[in-house]
Amino acid sequence: MNKKLSIIIVLALMIGLSVQGKGLKTINNTNDKKNTTMKFELPKLPYETNALEPVIGKQTVELHYGKHYQTYLTNLNNLVPGTKFENADLETIVKESDGAIFNNAGQALNHYIYFLSFSPKGGGEPSGKLGDAIKAQFGSFDKFKEDFEKASIGVFGAGWAWLSKDKDGKLHITQESNAGTPLTKGYTPLLGFDVWEHSYYLDYQNRRADHVKELWKIIDWKAVEARF
Numbered sequence: 001m002n003k004k005l006s007i008i009i010v011l012a013l014m015i016g017l018s019v020q021g022k023g024l025k026t027i028n029n030t031n032d033k034k035n036t037t038m039k040f041e042l043p044k045l046p047y048e049t050n051a052l053e054p055v056i057g058k059q060t061v062e063l064h065y066g067k068h069y070q071t072y073l074t075n076l077n078n079l080v081p082g083t084k085f086e087n088a089d090l091e092t093i094v095k096e097s098d099g100a101i102f103n104n105a106g107q108a109l110n111h112y113i114y115f116l117s118f119s120p121k122g123g124g125e126p127s128g129k130l131g132d133a134i135k136a137q138f139g140s141f142d143k144f145k146e147d148f149e150k151a152s153i154g155v156f157g158a159g160w161a162w163l164s165k166d167k168d169g170k171l172h173i174t175q176e177s178n179a180g181t182p183l184t185k186g187y188t189p190l191l192g193f194d195v196w197e198h199s200y201y202l203d204y205q206n207r208r209a210d211h212v213k214e215l216w217k218i219i220d221w222k223a224v225e226a227r228f
């Protein structure tokens with residue numbers, strides 16, 4: 001190989017490496033951007049989709065978790081880029097947003113709490129500090145259940161009933177419409193009953209009250225207590 005040809009090959013290799021380098025940089029930048037942009041994903045359910053039967057049917061869980069909840073997350077992931085919420089966590093978005101971003105973020109947070117409040121081995125009564133607080137404030141667990149059922153059944157249209165605590169540890173039962181959450185009142189959500197029809201219509205049709213009364217059988221009070 002003559003000297004001129006060697007120089008041409010070395011130059012060609014240098015140009016090639018340079019182009020490759022730019023390519024890698026571009027890919028890395030894209031990855032970096034993805035890593036710093038929040039992508040909200042479904043949490044893994046701590047139970048099988050048929051494990052909550054007969055209180056909540058397999059098809060309801062599959063549609064509610066896999067379609068409705070997923071759609072809120074997909075919408076949120078599509079709406080957030082380019083806004084001030086690009087690097088914000090979900091709670092911050094819920095507290096500070098409005099319109100379509102709030103609706104999808106609120107539902108993303110609400111369904112996260114909802115689906116992680118169930119267990120096929122659930123039911124019974126809360127113990128520990130939460131159990132004590134419920135008894136102290138409502139008189140008894142049964143009275144709390146009665147009040148919470150009344151709030152759930154009484155939500156007009158789509159919405160939620162929530163048990164939450166304020167900064168002093170006082171418990172509150174509130175009704176929320178649509179994507180509403182007690183978080184925007186400065187309260188910490190502990191337990192939410194989703195009374196949108198998509199949560200019960202396949203199993204209970206229009207009988208919301210029957211659905212609400214059955215839900216107590218699958219509440220994972222350990223998970224609820226952990227939020228208190």
Ligand SMILES: [Fe+2]
Nearest residue numbers: 068194196199
């Ligand atoms: Fe829902």
